[in-house]
Structure formats: C-alpha cells, structure tokens
Amino acid sequence: MAPFQSAARTLLTLAFWTPTIDAQEMNRNRVRYELTRATVLFTAGSFSPEEMGRFALLADRGVADIDTLLNHPGPGPTLGPPITFVVRDRLSISRTVRRTILLPADRVRRDAAPYLHEATHILVPMNQECLWLSEGFASYVQSYVAENIGGYDGYVFSWGGNRNIDRLARRTLNSDHGRTALPYVGAFDEPPDLFEKRREVAQPLYILAHSLVKFMVDRTSLEKVTTLVQSSDIAGSAERLTGKTIDAWKALWLNMVNQPRAEVAATQKRDGSDPDGPAW
Numbered sequence: 001m002a003p004f005q006s007a008a009r010t011l012l013t014l015a016f017w018t019p020t021i022d023a024q025e026m027n028r029n030r031v032r033y034e035l036t037r038a039t040v041l042f043t044a045g046s047f048s049p050e051e052m053g054r055f056a057l058l059a060d061r062g063v064a065d066i067d068t069l070l071n072h073p074g075p076g077p078t079l080g081p082p083i084t085f086v087v088r089d090r091l092s093i094s095r096t097v098r099r100t101i102l103l104p105a106d107r108v109r110r111d112a113a114p115y116l117h118e119a120t121h122i123l124v125p126m127n128q129e130c131l132w133l134s135e136g137f138a139s140y141v142q143s144y145v146a147e148n149i150g151g152y153d154g155y156v157f158s159w160g161g162n163r164n165i166d167r168l169a170r171r172t173l174n175s176d177h178g179r180t181a182l183p184y185v186g187a188f189d190e191p192p193d194l195f196e197k198r199r200e201v202a203q204p205l206y207i208l209a210h211s212l213v214k215f216m217v218d219r220t221s222l223e224k225v226t227t228l229v230q231s232s233d234i235a236g237s238a239e240r241l242t243g244k245t246i247d248a249w250k251a252l253w254l255n256m257v258n259q260p261r262a263e264v265a266a267t268q269k270r271d272g273s274d275p276d277g278p279a280w
C-alpha cells in the first residue's frame with residue numbers, strides 16, 4: 001500500500017475508533033467488567049460488546065476524575081474502592097444504594113445516564129441530609145466534569161449543563177412549580193411527592209438547587225463548597241466555610257437570577273442549541 005494510503009487509512013481508523021475493553025465475566029445472565037475504579041454489570045444480550053466496553057471505561061474514568069477533582073487534588077495515591085454500576089432494563093429512574101449505582105439501560109444506550117451525578121453522591125458522602133445541597137452539588141459536578149474533564153453530561157433535569165443552568169432557573173422561577181419548589185432550596189425539609197411527581201416537584205427543585213450551588217462555587221471555590229457538603233452542621237458552618245449564611249447566599253442568588261443579563265442570552269444564541277430542550 002502506498003504510504004499516503006496507509007496514513008489515510010490510519011487516520012480514518014482513528015476517527016471512528018472508540019475505546020473499549022473486554023469483559024471479565026460473561027454467562028447466560030450477565031456480563032461483568034472489572035476495572036480499577038468501577039465494576040460494571042449488564043444483563044447479557046442487552047448491549048453489544050463494544051457498547052458495554054465503552055460505557056465500562058467511561059464509568060471507570062468518571063469515578064477517577066471526580067475522586068481526583070474533589071478528594072485528591074494534590075499529588076499522591078488517588079485510589080479508593082471501586083463503585084459498582086448496574087445497568088438494568090425497566091428501571092424508571094437512576095438510584096444509588098450504598099456503593100452501588102443502578103442505571104436505566106435506555107439512558108446508557110443513548111449516552112444520557114447520570115453516572116457522574118450518582119458517582120458524586122458516593123464519592124462525596126454527606127454527614128447531614130440536605131436534599132437541595134446534595135442534588136445541586138451532584139448536578140453541578142456532573143456538568144463540570146463533562147464540560148471540563150471528560151465523559152458526558154447525563155442531563156436529567158439540568159438540560160444544557162452549567163452554561164445553561166441560570167437561564168433554566170430563571171424560567172423555572174417564573175412557573176408555578178418553580179415558585180412552589182423555591183422554599184425547599186436552602187432549607188432542610190423535602191417536598192412531598194418528590195419521587196412520584198418527578199416533573200412537577202423534583203425537576204424545579206433540582207434546577208434551582210443546581211443554579212444556587214453554581215452561584216456559590218463561582219464566588220467561593222469548588223473546594224469550599226465540597227467541604228460544606230460534607231459538614232455535619234451545614235447551616236451552622238456555611239458562614240465560616242463560605243463567608244455567608246445559606247440565607248444570604250440564597251438572597252444574592254435570587255437577585256442574580258431575577259436580573260436577566262443580555263450576555264447570557266447572546267452566548268446561548270451563538271451555541272445554536274435549544275436551551276429549553278428536553279428535560280428527560
């Protein structure tokens with residue numbers, strides 16, 4: 001083969017080559033991948049070997065990226081125990097139980113699984129239950145990692161990631177569901193029907209919480225907000241860790257969200273994307 005043909009073929013191969021790996025176990029029922037930071041299980045026959053190998057690598061890298069970003073920013077060993085991902089059909093929403101993440105197969109199939117969001121819940125465990133901070137933080141980290149490090153943003157509610165979240169928050173606050181969700185943002189109680197009414201109750205709360213967490217990170221640091229998330233007295237330590245109480249942060253954030261800035265709209269127009277795209 002002439003040298004230029006060989007080079008062209010190599011380039012073509014590289015352009016369509018997707019990293020993948022082989023499974024460690026395959027039987028009639030399941031396929032299991034064992035990587036350094038992730039164990040990934042699929043139902044046998046539900047995906048091609050390439051699809052499974054590709055997602056297993058993504059999950060493994062995602063765990064390592066989040067852990068390095070939030071827990072081990074300096075040099076030194078970054079290894080923690082692996083997280084188990086179970087990809088399953090007929091699962092309506094993603095769930096995390098201890099160190100196991102259950103992901104709906106249809107979301108994995110279309111690169112829409114919130115694997116980074118769920119991994120964040122495990123890698124940065126909370127010592128005090130606080131729904132808005134937990135979900136806002138996991139949503140922020142998912143978008144941050146996908147936008148700056150690698151992997152994809154499995155949008156569930158925060159369509160458009162960190163670049164679009166303030167716009168989504170503004171739109172949400174102008175809706176009845178958004179106004180109903182607002183008192184739960186910055187507070188410790190949870191709204192009723194959170195799991196039954198995902199669009200009406202969970203979606204506005206997650207969007208507003210994501211926007212408030214981004215506001216706090218932008219004005220302090222990811223490190224400080226990560227420390228706050230793990231505090232056993234979130235309300236009491238917010239001022240010491242971030243310089244302001246949660247109520248003060250919320251008031252400043254609301255002021256920002258309620259004042260649309262021309263440059264935000266202009267940026268989104270240049271993207272050519274639909275910033276109001278599907279939430280699911």
Ligand SMILES: [Zn+2]
Pocket residue numbers: 117118121134135138
């Ligand atoms: Zn979550």
